[in-house]
Amino acid sequence: MTGLRERQKEDRQTSIARAAKIMFLEHGFEKATIEGIAQAAGVSGVTVHNYYGTKSGILLALVAENDRSLIASLNKELSLCPQEVTEVTVRFAKTILEHVLMNLQKVIWRQVIATVTANADNSISKPYFDLDQELAQVLVLQISRMQDAGNLPKSIVPENLGAALFHLQNARFIQFVCSDELQIEDVLRRIRNDLEALFSVQAAVSA
Amino acid sequence: MTGLRERQKEDRQTSIARAAKIMFLEHGFEKATIEGIAQAAGVSGVTVHNYYGTKSGILLALVAENDRSLIASLNKELSLCPQEVTEVTVRFAKTILEHVLMNLQKVIWRQVIATVTANADNSISKPYFDLDQELAQVLVLQISRMQDAGNLPKSIVPENLGAALFHLQNARFIQFVCSDELQIEDVLRRIRNDLEALFSVQAAVSA
DNA sequence: ATGAAATATTTAGTTGCATAAAATTTTGTA
DNA sequence: TACAAAATTTTATGCAACTAAATATTTCAT
Numbered sequence: 138m139t140g141l142r143e144r145q146k147e148d149r150q151t152s153i154a155r156a157a158k159i160m161f162l163e164h165g166f167e168k169a170t171i172e173g174i175a176q177a178a179g180v181s182g183v184t185v186h187n188y189y190g191t192k193s194g195i196l197l198a199l200v201a202e203n204d205r206s207l208i209a210s211l212n213k214e215l216s217l218c219p220q221e222v223t224e225v226t227v228r229f230a231k232t233i234l235e236h237v238l239m240n241l242q243k244v245i246w247r248q249v250i251a252t253v254t255a256n257a258d259n260s261i262s263k264p265y266f267d268l269d270q271e272l273a274q275v276l277v278l279q280i281s282r283m284q285d286a287g288n289l290p291k292s293i294v295p296e297n298l299g300a301a302l303f304h305l306q307n308a309r310f311i312q313f314v315c316s317d318e319l320q321i322e323d324v325l326r327r328i329r330n331d332l333e334a335l336f337s338v339q340a341a342v343s344a
Numbered sequence: 345m346t347g348l349r350e351r352q353k354e355d356r357q358t359s360i361a362r363a364a365k366i367m368f369l370e371h372g373f374e375k376a377t378i379e380g381i382a383q384a385a386g387v388s389g390v391t392v393h394n395y396y397g398t399k400s401g402i403l404l405a406l407v408a409e410n411d412r413s414l415i416a417s418l419n420k421e422l423s424l425c426p427q428e429v430t431e432v433t434v435r436f437a438k439t440i441l442e443h444v445l446m447n448l449q450k451v452i453w454r455q456v457i458a459t460v461t462a463n464a465d466n467s468i469s470k471p472y473f474d475l476d477q478e479l480a481q482v483l484v485l486q487i488s489r490m491q492d493a494g495n496l497p498k499s500i501v502p503e504n505l506g507a508a509l510f511h512l513q514n515a516r517f518i519q520f521v522c523s524d525e526l527q528i529e530d531v532l533r534r535i536r537n538d539l540e541a542l543f544s545v546q547a548a549v550s551a
Numbered sequence: 552a553t554g555a556a557a558t559a560t561t562t563a564g565t566t567g568c569a570t571a572a573a574a575t576t577t578t579g580t581a
Numbered sequence: 582t583a584c585a586a587a588a589t590t591t592t593a594t595g596c597a598a599c600t601a602a603a604t605a606t607t608t609c610a611t
Contacts, residue, residue, distance in 0.1 A: 143606090146558085170597065181560050186599070222545055247461050255458035257522035258451070266522075293544050294537070301538035304515035305508065312511070313463035315473075330501070331508035336501050338429055339546035352577090353588085377567065388590050423576070 153178040153185055154202070157195045166196060166248040190261075193252040197261060200249050203240045204268050208238055213274050220288045221301075223332045227278050227325050231305045233272070234313060234321045246314040273303040305331055308335070345513055360385040363411070364402045369448070373403060373455040396544060397468075400459040404468060407456050410447045411475050417443055418482050427495045429509075430539045432486050434532050435514045440479070441528045453521040480510040512538055 141301065150213045156177035160169040171192055175182040191193040214232045215225065237246060277299030283289040289298075313324045363384035367376040378399055382389040396402040419438045422432060444453060460469045484506030490496040496505075513535065520531045 152406040171599090172597080177566095182558060182598095183561080183600090188560075190599095192598070212515035244465070247464050254454050254518070254522060255462065258455055258524060293541050297537040298541035298545070300534070301541050304519070304538065306511050308511035308515040310504055311461070315461060317465060327507070330504040330512065334500050334508050335440065335503035335542045336545050337497055338505070338543050356589095378569090379567080389568095390570090390591085391589060392591080397569095399568070 143199065143329050149178070149184070149190055151178065153188055154195070158199055158241075161196065161199075161245055164259060166192075166245055189296075191255070193248075194230060194261060195244070196249060196252060197265065199241070201202060201264050203236075204264070207268075208235050208271055208275070211272070215275065215279055220283050220286050221274065222280070222283065222298075223329060223336075225283070226276070226302050226306065226332060227328055229276060229302075230309065231280075231321065233306070233310065234324060237310075238321070239316075243314045250311060250314065265317055269303070270308070276302050292331055356385070356387060357395055359397055359404070361406060365448075368406075368452055369401065373399075373452055378402075391485055401465070401468060403452070403456060403459060404472065406448070408471050409494065410443075411471070414440065414443050414475075415478055415482070418479070422486055427490050427493050429487070429490065429496065429505075430536060430543075432490070433483070433509050433513065433539060434535055436483060436486075436509075437516065437535050438528065438532055440513070440517065441531060444521075445528070450521045450524060454549070457518060457521065472501065474524075476510070476514070480506050483509050 141149050141153075153174065157169070158173045160174050160177060163169075164173075169192075172182045174195070175185045178185070186197070189198055210271070210293070211229065211232050214228060250267075253265045256262045257266075277295045280289060280293070280295040280298050284291055284293070284295065309324050309328055313319050313321075355369050360381065364376070364381045367381050367384060370376075371380075373421060376399075378392050379389045381402070384390045385392070392402070396405055418436065420472075435450050448456075456472075460472045463469045471517070484502045487496060487500070487502040487505050491498055491500070491502065516531050516535055516538070520528075
């Protein structure tokens with residue numbers, strides 16, 4: 138049953154996605170039209186709707202494709218990472234930020250976040266939230282590793298610290314894509330500052 | 345020059361805003377139409393456009409109104425707060441979450457965040473980002489106070505810790521409005537967990 | 552090759568945001 | 582009261598997302 142038809146279906150799907158990406162990058166999400174994408178992909182506008190449902194659907198499909206490679210990059214990058222929380226987190230953030238900019242512009246990512254937020258209760262957003270879960274899990278594993286290596290107290294619940302670090306990173310990520318000026322290094326510096334400040338609070342008890 | 349006309353202008357403005365709020369709450373942002381809002385407010389659709397520019401513009405105006413009272417609530421709530429970082433942060437988050445739900449539903453807040461994010465480079469979003477700045481500043485002041493009271497090490501830069509705590513809170517806030525199930529208490533518990541985990545990292549160095 | 556099933560396109564239409572320009576009403580003043 | 586200025590409504594229009602139904606095409610199995 139894996140005949141010619143399915144292959145053509147895939148072909149059409151990818152050519153629509155490719156056309157959409159070009160249109161989004163060239164004209165921005167708002168100004169890009171489904172009809173234009175359809176024309177560039179050599180199909181009709183209705184066909185685009187049949188495949189992706191809505192304009193936002195096309196965008197999220199692009200992101201989903203992008204995501205598959207991210208987890209791999211992350212694990213590779215972190216496998217030979219210094220056993221220190223701040224460095225792990227910064228490396229984690231750096232990988233995500235670079236990966237993100239490699240595929241789409243900030244202004245497009247703003248649309249992604251907007252779409253996912255506005256449709257948080259819709260199944261269209263589920264893959265995005267699932268990815269967040271996976272990303273947090275990457276940090277959790279790193280934390281466990283550091284605990285095993287004796288670089289972090291065993292009293293810490295890895296899930297909790299992983300979630301906290303991920304959310305902090307995510308907040309800085311959103312801030313990054315929302316500002317045209319902010320550079321990756323700026324964000325990393327801020328994350329360092331965040332962590333340094335947070336990790337110093339402990340001393341309060343003994344002061 | 346503060347004549348009848350200006351008063352009527354204000355009247356119209358508020359009646360549009362009031363009608364919009366009702367429509368948004370009743371039918372949701374997407375399904376509410378400008379024409380419907382206009383009718384409920386007793387003006388024409390074009391007049392609504394004249395006053396607020398876009399549909400999103402109406403929404404953000406509602407939020408801006410809401411914001412004015414938030415800072416006041418916060419300072420009041422925190423003025424007699426225990427001098428402990430976690431409690432201050434939790435109280436901070438609690439005040440914001442309650443204030444937010446008092447005015448609009450989660451599903452509407454999702455639209456707010458989506459609009460602000462999608463239009464981050466547009467001046468329409470500026471008031472929202474300005475508010476974030478102000479909110480972070482509230483935390484910064486609290487931190488300074490705790491430092492002065494000897495409950496936090498002087499080595500901490502208040503701006504850094506304030507920003508970190510605010511971003512963490514903000515990430516949890518977004519998670520809150522994005523999930524219909526999450527309750528305020530759930531969020532506060534998570535924030536506590538976040539902070540407990542983060543504040544325990546310090547011990548790593550001495551381990 | 553032919554017919555049945557799946558798929559895509561055409562055609563046509565609805566909706567709603569947004570804008571522009573002309574006509575009308577309202578307001579404040581002389 | 583009448584006039585001039587300001588604001589609103591009317592009227593008209595464009596645009597693009599989205600949907601529905603009929604038509605045409607492609608594919609696969611017989």
